[in-house]
Amino acid sequence: MTTASTGEPHWLSDEEQSVWRAYLHATTLMEDHLDRQLQRDAGMPHIYYGLLVQLSQAPRRRMRMTELAKDAKITRSRLSHAVARLEKSGWVRREDCPSDKRGQNAVLTDDGFEMLRRSAPGHVDAVRQAMFDRLTPEQVRSLGEIMQVVATGLQPEGTDADLPWLR
Template identity: 45%
Template sequence: MACAYTEAVMDPRWLDATEMAAWHAFVSTFHLLERRIEEQLKAAAGLTHPQYEILVRLSAAPDRRMRMTELARDVVASKSALTYQITQLEKAGLVERAHCPSDERGVLAVLTDAGMRCLERVAPGHVEVVRAYLIDRLSREELHTMTTAMRKTERALRSSH
């Protein structure tokens, strides 16, 4: 009754019980899963989740390289956060920086061979966690619905900035 989400029940703009349940479940679950993923990656390879995501994106890019800004957009990180993480990964020998041939301002993040090997070594354990707690618990139907729902929101958020 005192909850800020449901208090003004007369106003249709507030969240009803179903909507509130969906939202809270979404937020809590993500944080819990994120925590478990961090734990697994740290133990397996001393990597953080943002660092792992960077390696994944680079491994899938042509020539295993990507512009800083594009990479930041892909992994949803701020430019300064990406600068910091690329520096860390460079110290670890997993990524290198290269000049961009087509733009003098540009910097390319390049996955090294060591970075690729690291990813191949770590990925199975990571995927196992994602499976164990999310993917394998959902039916094909649920998986599809969730993807559709997430994409709608992602599209709306990306197009408004």
């Protein structure tokens, strides 16, 4: 599939290639770095930690599964497995949703909240050292805009709510 009707694909320029390589390297190393940091200090991968953070910020520290999955940009299936694991560790528990008998709420337990409280400073430090301490304020602002544009562009079609929101 080529962009236009000319036979020749629209390759990346030298600069674009080098930016793309840098992007892939930086994001790979960052994900790796945070996964290790959190596996070591909190006993879970980065994505699981993110789920707990979301829950901790939600009203009454609980969220519907689908909403949580949507916010975390993961599939429901993946979330089901993740919550099962976090439940086994005692950081989360499931709760039937009163208003919709199909629904489940994932609830952050007190142990889970306490664990977050303990590990948050170390995690923020890791993020800071890897990213914010190395960038100028201008670069931080610019990065924010760029990532916002990219995220929006990849956001599921349906304006935002109840359409096939991933894939």
